[in-house]
Ligand SMILES: Nc1ncnc2c1ncn2[C@@H]1O[C@H](COP(=O)(O)OP(=O)(O)OP(=O)(O)O)[C@@H](O)[C@H]1O
């Protein structure tokens with residue numbers, strides 16, 4: 001039977017750079033991991049594509065998915081639903097491939113319960129001022145939404161102790177290096193690589 005893949009959860013406050021870091025990791029890693037595309041009821045931002053950035057759903061459609069237990073986790077975040085399709089995650093892990101989730105903190109804590117063996121990484125900003133500066137500079141949110149996201153961010157930062165690792169996103173290249181190193185180390189620790197080397201001891 002194939003060894004199950006590793007479930008990697010990258011979480012942290014809005015604007016810290018989760019999406020930026022995740023895209024950079026995927027561009028370097030030649031798809032070592034599979035990205036789980038989330039469902040959301042948020043309206044697409046300029047340039048966002050349905051089925052690439054998110055699966056965009058109405059509230060009714062999302063509530064139906066909740067009812068049918070199609071989501072591994074879900075959360076209502078600043079007025080919209082966000083959730084992870086359970087079938088994709090289960091199927092990919094059972095094929096022995098690693099799955100990468102990029103989700104907010106309430107959802108990550110639900111995943112922790114369902115997958116205690118997952119790898120939970122909290123991406124932290126260098127400071128709250130820099131976090132605010134990043135959301136403002138991104139230019140995608142109204143002032144009211146920025147204020148709401150910053151309020152939630154303070155509650156999320158308190159939860160960082162619930163994660164296996166905290167990685168500071170001071171520079172994107174350094175944050176990616178740290179996350180890649182953590183994933184490699186976790187694979188080794190879980191002896192998913194080591195058994196392959198046992199072959200070296202097989203004498204002909
Ligand atoms: N290390 C960094 N230094 C400076 N700016 C950064 C860094 N990482 C990301 N940014 C910028 O910060 C902004 C927010 O980044 P991004 O959209 O990736 O955050 P996020 O955590 O995915 O946000 P959300 O949770 O709201 O989707 C973007 O404009 C991005 O270019």
Ligand SMILES: Nc1nc2c(ncn2[C@@H]2O[C@H](COP(=O)(O)O)[C@@H](O)[C@H]2O)c(=O)[nH]1
Pocket residue numbers: 012013014018038039042073074075077082083084102103104105106107108
């Ligand atoms: N609990 C979940 N949170 C998710 C999921 N997909 C994304 N997110 C997080 O929501 C906020 C807001 O995202 P934005 O795209 O509107 O800026 C952010 O922290 C995302 O990481 C999910 O499936 N479940």
